[in-house]
Amino acid sequence: MNGSYAPAEREAHGGAGDAAMAVSETSQAVLSVAGVTKAIGNRKIVDGLTFDIYRGEVVGLLGPNGAGKTTTIRMIVGLIEMTSGDVFVQGHSIKKDFVNAIRYIGGIIENPEFYPYMSGYDNLRQYQRMAEGVSIGRIMEVVKLVGLQDAIHKKVRAYSLGMRQRLGIAQALLHSPSILILDEPTNGLDPAGIREMRDYLKKIAKEEGISILVSSHLLSEMELMCSRVVVIQEGKLLTERLIGDHSADNAKEQQVMISLRVNDVGLAQQTAQLHQGIQVLETQPDNGTVTVQLPEEDIPSLIDSLSAARVRVYRVEECKSSLEDEFLKWTGGNRIA
Secondary structure, three states: OOOOOOOOEEEOOOOOOHHHHHHOOOOOOOEEEEEEEEEEOOEEEEEEEEEEEOOOOEEEEEOEOOOOHHHHHHHHOOOOOOOEEEEEEOOEEOOOOHHHHHOOEEEEOOOOOOOOOOEHHHHHHHHHHHOOOOOHHHHHHHHHHOOOOOOOOOEHHHOOHHHHHHHHHHHHHOOOOOEEEEEOOOOOOOHHHHHHHHHHHHHHHHHHOOEEEEEOOOHHHHHHHOOEEEEEEOOEEEEEEEOHHHHHHHHHHOEEEEEEEEOOHHHHHHHHHOOOOOEEEEEEOOOOEEEEEEEHHHHHHHHHHHHHOOOOEEEEEEOOOOHHHHHHHHOOOOOEO
């Protein structure tokens, strides 16, 4: 199993949690979803949902069909009312101080819409008239940031879907928001467009320091794009996890699983079992592999012991679950959407 998932986590009902604390122990959250509930009749579509997002993070919002992802996003941006709870953006309440809260948010909910007979530049100028303090210089800055310099004076009707998505992000960034919220930004894009979108979003987070909350059903892309995922099911927080390289700071404290390809599986198994804290999970004599679980810091001593026992080690590979594998475990096999 190859992938970049690593299990630093915050489980539901688990307090502040490792995943959020690993992001920032001192900085104020850019976005705080605080006990948000949305009920229609007796049915709770979102139920007491709580999570935080910090500056420069790219956070994925994941969940099976009907988990409440889009409803959550719509409540965050004020498109639908919350039954209870609140959302705070840079400390401003969406419920009580909407005007000041929403000014820190840029977003694309579903598909960006533009005047097709106008150029991308003229569409942005239209938005400039509605947003206070946006200069021509800022327009050109965001155009460069999303890579539309060569197409910005072409009519939008000639844009590909990926170009329209990037123009939508440029529009959402014009007023210099603190957080960008995107619902299925790669929907309908081809593989090249998906990769391009991923690269631009990571660039925006890094260069502008903007937080990004993104909902998507493409788990492999979320794994490559995000520093953390928030997983919800039936409207409730299921877990929060750091993913990829962002959990590497805790790696030495974690148990890791490795597969060793050796010339003598039986002797390798016996040698590994002599080490305290090393668990042999599986042996495959036909493939010449032994799979063990151990603290990462114990790997060198295991290799030394195998060499001393005259076991030839041809390959050492870390076995990681992909985000898709972990998602299916968290949700009991429910499909993402």
